[in-house]
Amino acid sequence: MKNGAFGAACARTFALAALSAIIGLGAGTAASAQTYPNQPIRVIVGFPPGGAADLLARVLAPHLQQELGQPVIVENRPGAQGRVGADSVAKAKPDGHTILMSTEGALVITPHMGEALPYDPLKDFAPISQVVGFAPVIVANASLEADTLADFIALAKKNPGKYSYGHSGIGGPNHLAMELLKEMAGIDIAAIPYQGTGAAIPAVISNEVSLLAGAIPALTPHITAKSLKPLAVTSSERISSVPDVPTVAESGVAGYEMSSWVGLLAPAGTPDDVMETLHAAIAKTLKNPQVIKSIEQGGQTVVGSTPDAFMKRITGDYEKYGALIKSLGLAQK
Amino acid sequence: MDLFGNLSLGFGVAFSFDNLLFCFVGVTLGTFIGVLPGVGPLVTIALLLPLTFSLPPEGAMIMLAGIYYGAAYGGSTTAILVNLPGESSSVVTCIDGYQMARQGRAGSALAIAAVGSFIAGCIGTILIALFGPPITRLALQFGAPEYFSLMLMALILTASLVRGSVLQGIGMALLGVMFGLIGMDVNSGALRYTFNITGLADGVEFAVVAMGFFAFAEIISNLEHDRQREVFVNKVSSLMPTREDMRRSIGAILRGTGIGAFFGILPGAGQTISSFAAYMFEKKVSRRPEAFGQGAVEGVAAPEAANNAAAQTAFIPTLTLGIPGSATMALMLGALMIQGIAPGPQIMTDHPRLFWGLIASMWIGNALLVVLNLPLIGLWTRMLKIPYRWLYPGILVLSCIGIFSINNSTTDVLLAALFGVLGYVFMKLSCEPAPFVLGFILGPMLEENFRRAMLLSRGDPGTFISNPISAGFLLVSAVVIVAMITPSIRRKKDLAIDESA
Numbered sequence: 079m080k081n082g083a084f085g086a087a088c089a090r091t092f093a094l095a096a097l098s099a100i101i102g103l104g105a106g107t108a109a110s111a112q113t114y115p116n117q118p119i120r121v122i123v124g125f126p127p128g129g130a131a132d133l134l135a136r137v138l139a140p141h142l143q144q145e146l147g148q149p150v151i152v153e154n155r156p157g158a159q160g161r162v163g164a165d166s167v168a169k170a171k172p173d174g175h176t177i178l179m180s181t182e183g184a185l186v187i188t189p190h191m192g193e194a195l196p197y198d199p200l201k202d203f204a205p206i207s208q209v210v211g212f213a214p215v216i217v218a219n220a221s222l223e224a225d226t227l228a229d230f231i232a233l234a235k236k237n238p239g240k241y242s243y244g245h246s247g248i249g250g251p252n253h254l255a256m257e258l259l260k261e262m263a264g265i266d267i268a269a270i271p272y273q274g275t276g277a278a279i280p281a282v283i284s285n286e287v288s289l290l291a292g293a294i295p296a297l298t299p300h301i302t303a304k305s306l307k308p309l310a311v312t313s314s315e316r317i318s319s320v321p322d323v324p325t326v327a328e329s330g331v332a333g334y335e336m337s338s339w340v341g342l343l344a345p346a347g348t349p350d351d352v353m354e355t356l357h358a359a360i361a362k363t364l365k366n367p368q369v370i371k372s373i374e375q376g377g378q379t380v381v382g383s384t385p386d387a388f389m390k391r392i393t394g395d396y397e398k399y400g401a402l403i404k405s406l407g408l409a410q411k
Numbered sequence: 412m413d414l415f416g417n418l419s420l421g422f423g424v425a426f427s428f429d430n431l432l433f434c435f436v437g438v439t440l441g442t443f444i445g446v447l448p449g450v451g452p453l454v455t456i457a458l459l460l461p462l463t464f465s466l467p468p469e470g471a472m473i474m475l476a477g478i479y480y481g482a483a484y485g486g487s488t489t490a491i492l493v494n495l496p497g498e499s500s501s502v503v504t505c506i507d508g509y510q511m512a513r514q515g516r517a518g519s520a521l522a523i524a525a526v527g528s529f530i531a532g533c534i535g536t537i538l539i540a541l542f543g544p545p546i547t548r549l550a551l552q553f554g555a556p557e558y559f560s561l562m563l564m565a566l567i568l569t570a571s572l573v574r575g576s577v578l579q580g581i582g583m584a585l586l587g588v589m590f591g592l593i594g595m596d597v598n599s600g601a602l603r604y605t606f607n608i609t610g611l612a613d614g615v616e617f618a619v620v621a622m623g624f625f626a627f628a629e630i631i632s633n634l635e636h637d638r639q640r641e642v643f644v645n646k647v648s649s650l651m652p653t654r655e656d657m658r659r660s661i662g663a664i665l666r667g668t669g670i671g672a673f674f675g676i677l678p679g680a681g682q683t684i685s686s687f688a689a690y691m692f693e694k695k696v697s698r699r700p701e702a703f704g705q706g707a708v709e710g711v712a713a714p715e716a717a718n719n720a721a722a723q724t725a726f727i728p729t730l731t732l733g734i735p736g737s738a739t740m741a742l743m744l745g746a747l748m749i750q751g752i753a754p755g756p757q758i759m760t761d762h763p764r765l766f767w768g769l770i771a772s773m774w775i776g777n778a779l780l781v782v783l784n785l786p787l788i789g790l791w792t793r794m795l796k797i798p799y800r801w802l803y804p805g806i807l808v809l810s811c812i813g814i815f816s817i818n819n820s821t822t823d824v825l826l827a828a829l830f831g832v833l834g835y836v837f838m839k840l841s842c843e844p845a846p847f848v849l850g851f852i853l854g855p856m857l858e859e860n861f862r863r864a865m866l867l868s869r870g871d872p873g874t875f876i877s878n879p880i881s882a883g884f885l886l887v888s889a890v891v892i893v894a895m896i897t898p899s900i901r902r903k904k905d906l907a908i909d910e911s912a
Contacts, residue, residue, distance in 0.1 A: 126818075127457035128735075128742035133749060136460050154457070155819050158612040159595075162820075191600060196609075242867060248600040270866050271597050273859070276734045276741065283732070284551045286867060295748055296733055299755020372464065375751040410601055 114352045118149040120176050124163025126156045131340050135179040137372045145359035160184035168197035172345040174352035186395040190403040192410035203343040205388035207360045210378040213313035213337040214291040217306040227309040227329035234265040242268035243289035244278035252291040255312045255336040295377035312336040421767030433470045437477020438776050445485015452482035452739045468750040473772040491520045495626040500718035503686040507710030519652040521788045524715040525781050531668040531716035532777030535723035550676050550728045555864035556875050560884035562853045565684050567888045570846045577895045580846050587850025610822025622810050623830025624844050631835040660712035667716030675721030682721045689717035730754050
């Protein structure tokens, strides 16, 4: 018993010594317990490995580690469309050692879907920076008798209920983008859910569904192979990787805009100086040419906004999606 | 002509020193993580992903692919040794593989699994080289109605061929379907059977069910008999398969390869269905169906060959259509995207070095797995000699760590314990777990495709019959059901199974 306690104490001392040695090596300077960061930083991703937020976190982590002088670990806490991960950060100690890499879903879409949320998406987080922005492209089966979105809208108006579109999941950005289009253009096409864009691609190639809204890099090869034709991008401006594809607004649906983002957030109450350190680290990382190249190859645009601008984006989107989901009646009762 | 040109290009890429090394590192790592219960290829690939950013795309994909099939192979090792399926496709290997291990023939079972996988890998490589592009077209023939009918047929066949009554088999399959439906409904977003537990919102992980049902239940039932527990581990006899084993297996391996290569083309369901289908087919054509479930070597050879062939042909839709067949595949596609290569129909022409290099490296990887695993068989079987009181608590602890690591969720660990108790109860009631597991995996896909087909046909169920492929599958299902409820055939089946008991 006594021996055990002694052994444990020894082990603890040894572990502390080892830990401080690692910290010392990592930071390159003698780190005291007060300075931030003084322990590994966990970046929580609310999805399993492989999604947009996860890949981005893994691209950024080694660079953030270099900037911050502490190991930066990507931790997947999947569940309930990102809500489990978001909740774990909302309730984490606000010291900057636990931060969230989130898509818009858990913060501005799911709060309106009718499920009780264990956190307040607008009050429980301190935004650090929007990292990237991206928007889906709407593609059609190659045999569709319309080559532009305007033609398709006219066609769908003549044949209500005849056409259908695939989307990557109920309440997801691609689903909402198409529902907004249906509402604004006044057309009736059936929504067919698939488990992710990957599963919906063969469906539109084989004409099981006529249209699909999905991530640009996943669809570009099929556009090049002419097995799919692009109709429009949903952002307010054209996208550099597909410069010939017009926006939905250009195609006759004035005022239409839908785009997605991934951003970094800390728990609310994180000290100002810690927030500044984190923002400076991410801002510098997003200027690294290697990082920019990886992000752009993934079909996304580097943003790197200030905390204030990111907060504004979150509150703006929160209201926009709230109104859309309400008018579409998508919320669970 | 083209075939040799493509393959020689592929082998040229794969045989470079760097790529051989990546392949070796991948399969070695894969084998070891496959052997650790619950620590799957997904977690490993996610951790190694940043390392691959700086590698050339060929090297990166070769290494990740090595982890992928190395882990599948390692998963079969634990299935045979301790009844712990690492992947959904090795559930079937448990049935006869574990029985062989109990009879002291673990070595033969492991060797047959390695040889079977290797032969399937060789044939798979040639099939892909010959039929790559047409395979893509075949995958596109399968829409929602075809998938629904195929899965229905798979479920009915499995349920009808188990020991005991057909009704019980179908009951187990239905129960599996219900457990599979836990979580968020794809069509409406509504939560079903979740009882407000956040951990259930995304459904129950397959690894949780597999570990509870097979490994934990087996451990609980071993606790019943106090003394006999260590009997089977003392007579680990032959390490190598006998001539008789080889003779029995070779046909099974070839048939399994054919079945696996076909089902692998169908993303999502293919790999799991393929090993079940190969097992069922083998039992059907065998001259001694009564030996199945009692440690029949064909019952290991056929599903192992099938799942390896399927793992290989599954790369075709993944690379040419961008459809990930599994979460691991999705992650590998993500790795390709970061390299600036989008999967698509042009991948064979735009990136021939990557495509054919990967195909060739699969063959090399399979060869490496045999070279690596044959000497390891001695080591693995010796593990069984570890006293029961050390070995099984160790497996329990490692399994729990593995389960926790999937989602970082404690709910999953508790669920695995619950499934362990449930599995034990089923064992006592002699209800077979295989139809339950297949129902659990196929249930959600069955429902999804049924509802999708109905949405697409605007509510007309005729879509399942007017579609020729779908109608064919439904016809087979109907014939099986009629045959099973016809008294004379049922009596014959019972007789055959009774003889074995």
